[in-house]
Amino acid sequence: MTEAIQQIDETPLRADAARNRERILTAADAVFSERGADASLEDVAKRAKVGIGTLYRRFPTREALLGALCDERLLALAANSRTRDDVMDPGTSLRAFMIELVIHASHYQGLAVQLGTVLKSHTTGCHAGTAEGQRLLQRAQKAKAVAKDVSFDDLLCVITAISLAVEQGGAVKSRVTHLVDLFLGGIRTR
């Protein structure tokens, strides 16, 4: 699971704390995958074989935990996206990013609704994700591929909507791309 340095603040974790942190993350991923993003945190602690107090000390809120869980995947997503700059035009690149983000947001049942909140949690990954999204949007707008009155929040709104749809109907990739294209039509300048 996660291993990189995702401490934004000063002091590094003590060895045992770091170990527990990982166990909590793996447990949380398992539990959330099984029971959705609203699953009981006590269950997570139990599965991680860690006291509930430890969990709360490390992740004071559920969003913090979700944020940490998304960290890696968002980092990868952002990196991936930057890679595409060479091969894709701004519009297509943005489209690819959106599709990936939707798929990410459907990783746990119930994650979609929280996407906005989670992206605002202060992990490197979440930051990288939003930064990349903003960069792509701006780039696409400069290339006149996207109307200039579209904000990043608007984009998030679109992505949330699609994620919600996908969450209910089962995350078939073809459906995802279909919906993204459907709504891109509205975002694109005509």
Added chain:
Amino acid sequence: MTEAIQQIDETPLRADAARNRERILTAADAVFSERGADASLEDVAKRAKVGIGTLYRRFPTREALLGALCDERLLALAANSRTRDDVMDPGTSLRAFMIELVIHASHYQGLAVQLGTVLKSHTTGCHAGTAEGQRLLQRAQKAKAVAKDVSFDDLLCVITAISLAVEQGGAVKSRVTHLVDLFLGGIRTR
């Protein structure tokens, strides 16, 4: 508050039961307005001066209660919408409906997430609302104002997402229309 006949099933309520039903509804509206749609149902019962058991007997789930609360307003919304048939073209009419529904879904904090579920509760208002939505969509599609591969569920998701966005950033009407137009641009055939 509510007074109309919204008994879908057989037997009419006993006098005391009907009285209590109303008190629960007024109390619920007050409590949900103050504390959001996830407020404690015990609080609602307390405010209605009714035992918690009574509340559950009448409204077995929170969705049922929310559904009943939305009943009136949805009825009005649907009626309003039908009125517009004469003055508006199908596309504009659908747009107006969506805007109104978003505003409705932002009536209580936390209502947006549940919109889909609530609309499926079996009250006359909820039924009228979805029926009207479907009618408008079909009408707009016949008029080639909307792509024919858009489903009503797609529409609902969009409305939910916009409501979520609006819920966080404060329900400024201009933002609502902006977002609706954004999505419509994509939904509309060009």
Added chain:
DNA sequence: ATATTAAATGGAGCAATCCTCCACTTATAT
């Protein structure tokens, strides 16, 4: 009026969950 009965009531009580607090344990720096 009275009796009958089916509907309705209220709230005690169990279970789940959240989250805090703090007496104890342990890693690490000296």
Added chain:
DNA sequence: ATATAAGTGGAGGATTGCTCCATTTAATAT
């Protein structure tokens, strides 16, 4: 080896959800 700051676990208070059933009450029949 010791000191100490960081970390731990889990008991426990608070909130909420929801069920169950002994009692009350409205509606109806007599």
